[in-house]
Amino acid sequence: MGQGGEPRRVQAYDGELGAAVARAQEGDETAFAVAYRLVQPGLLGYLRGLVGEDAEDVASDAWLEIARDLGRFKGDGAGFRGWTATIARHRALDHLRRQRVRPRSAALEQDMLDLPGPHSTHDQALESLSTEYALELVRGLPRDQAEAVLLRVVVGLDGPAAARVLGKRPGAVRTAAYRGLKRLAHQLGAESVTDDGPRTLGEST
Amino acid sequence: MTGEDTTSDRDGHGMGDERSGDAPGRRHARAEETPRDSPLEALFAAALRGEKSDGEAELRAVAAFRAARDTGAHRARTRRRDDWRPRAQRRRARSLKATLSVLLASLTLGGVAYAAIGSAGGGAAKGAAGGKDVRPSVSASTPAESHSSARPTASAPAERPPTAKDTLAHCRAYEKLRGRGKALDSTAFQRLVTAAGGEANVSAYCAALTGTGAADAKDAADAKPGQQKAKTSAPQNADKNKSKKQ
Numbered sequence: 001m002g003q004g005g006e007p008r009r010v011q012a013y014d015g016e017l018g019a020a021v022a023r024a025q026e027g028d029e030t031a032f033a034v035a036y037r038l039v040q041p042g043l044l045g046y047l048r049g050l051v052g053e054d055a056e057d058v059a060s061d062a063w064l065e066i067a068r069d070l071g072r073f074k075g076d077g078a079g080f081r082g083w084t085a086t087i088a089r090h091r092a093l094d095h096l097r098r099q100r101v102r103p104r105s106a107a108l109e110q111d112m113l114d115l116p117g118p119h120s121t122h123d124q125a126l127e128s129l130s131t132e133y134a135l136e137l138v139r140g141l142p143r144d145q146a147e148a149v150l151l152r153v154v155v156g157l158d159g160p161a162a163a164r165v166l167g168k169r170p171g172a173v174r175t176a177a178y179r180g181l182k183r184l185a186h187q188l189g190a191e192s193v194t195d196d197g198p199r200t201l202g203e204s205t
Numbered sequence: 206m207t208g209e210d211t212t213s214d215r216d217g218h219g220m221g222d223e224r225s226g227d228a229p230g231r232r233h234a235r236a237e238e239t240p241r242d243s244p245l246e247a248l249f250a251a252a253l254r255g256e257k258s259d260g261e262a263e264l265r266a267v268a269a270f271r272a273a274r275d276t277g278a279h280r281a282r283t284r285r286r287d288d289w290r291p292r293a294q295r296r297r298a299r300s301l302k303a304t305l306s307v308l309l310a311s312l313t314l315g316g317v318a319y320a321a322i323g324s325a326g327g328g329a330a331k332g333a334a335g336g337k338d339v340r341p342s343v344s345a346s347t348p349a350e351s352h353s354s355a356r357p358t359a360s361a362p363a364e365r366p367p368t369a370k371d372t373l374a375h376c377r378a379y380e381k382l383r384g385r386g387k388a389l390d391s392t393a394f395q396r397l398v399t400a401a402g403g404e405a406n407v408s409a410y411c412a413a414l415t416g417t418g419a420a421d422a423k424d425a426a427d428a429k430p431g432q433q434k435a436k437t438s439a440p441q442n443a444d445k446n447k448s449k450k451q
Contacts, residue, residue, distance in 0.1 A: 070270065135253065
């Protein structure tokens with residue numbers, strides 16, 4: 001693990017994904033389905049962060065394009081995740097442009113207050129962070145941080161690949177991801193994340 | 206907390222500074238499938254990725270794949286944005302492409318240059334060097350790569366006496382240009398002059414060539430300029446036509 005600056009490259013299924021993509025490019029539709037199943041969860045998570053509940057529709061559009069352009073793609077499993085994320089992102093931005101809705105709506109802040117508090121129970125927060133809650137937290141971040149975190153954590157891209165998807169410099173993306181994660185940790189309740197023993201009070205954040 | 210130190214070490218580029226690190230978070234993270242650098246990331250990965258993909262959407266995607274495959278869309282060309290090979294590999298592919306195009310360009314230009322040498326310098330040079338030495342020395346001085354492009358011109362000498370035609374052309378040009386401009390300083394004319402054995406002899410040399418015709422050009426070229434004066438009376442028009450036909 002973690003050789004060089006690419007701890008992200010160790011995705012265990014990248015080999016499998018790369019092989020499936022290669023077979024799909026030769027026309028094997030079963031292999032394409034395999035690739036779909038490997039990639040779709042991360043892609044969908046990323047899109048949820050970008051477009052909320054329309055993520056499935058946007059993902060569907062993205063997959064049409066992926067299926068159509070698969071012959072053009074060159075690369076391995078990790079590369080395929082980056083390539084598909086780029087396509088999904090373009091579809092998501094198109095979608096947002098059509099909707100004229102910013103991915104981070106002001107309503108989210110209010111929703112967050114209604115959710116179970118950051119440290120309601122230590123176990124709950126850490127063992128079963130609900131999809132909705134995680135999503136709200138991520139979408140509460142500034143857009144560049146949210147995207148950097150999602151690409152890194154959910155899609156599983158390494159720094160350079162995430163930077164390529166976003167069309168930014170790797171350094172900027174790394175900083176954004178770092179800040180985003182730090183903020184998430186803070187919002188989750190720093191004490192419950194850093195410490196084994198739950199601290200007494202619920203005052204933080 | 207000791208276990209978490211390795212986590213942030215691995216994360217040397219500074220993203221894993223959450224200092225977090227709970228066994229529960231880690232356990233929850235389906236670590237065997239997507240190893241995460243910190244429990245916090247694992248937590249979010251698990252929460253946001255967690256969903257089973259919906260079968261209908263998959264079927265739609267596969268159907269689109271099939272349609273694209275069957276209509277040949279998968280043979281489309283790779284654009285730059287489709288190339289996600291590791292950077293080193295990409296660079297290698299690109300530099301190979303660049304090398305090939307440079308090579309191709311140099312072959313093309315080299316071929317043009319060679320052809321120019323062949324038509325401009327060949328005849329006169331032959332006269333100077335007296336025979337077959339000339340062409341080998343030209344091709345020997347060209348780099349090895351340009352052999353392929355050189356071949357068409359190199360094969361030409363076998364079919365005709367090339368120097369006659371070339372020299373005739375130079376002679377005609379010489380007649381037109383004599384005393385005007387700098388064209389006569391050019392290498393080709395210098396060779397012509399050398400071959401004739403001095404500027405004064407050029408007219409005689411040319412006359413000798415046009416007199417004897419293309420078939421005898423070799424002999425003429427080898428002959429001493431002085432001797433060629435004897436042949437000046439040959440019919441010029443016939444030879445012009447002859448050389449045009451060639």
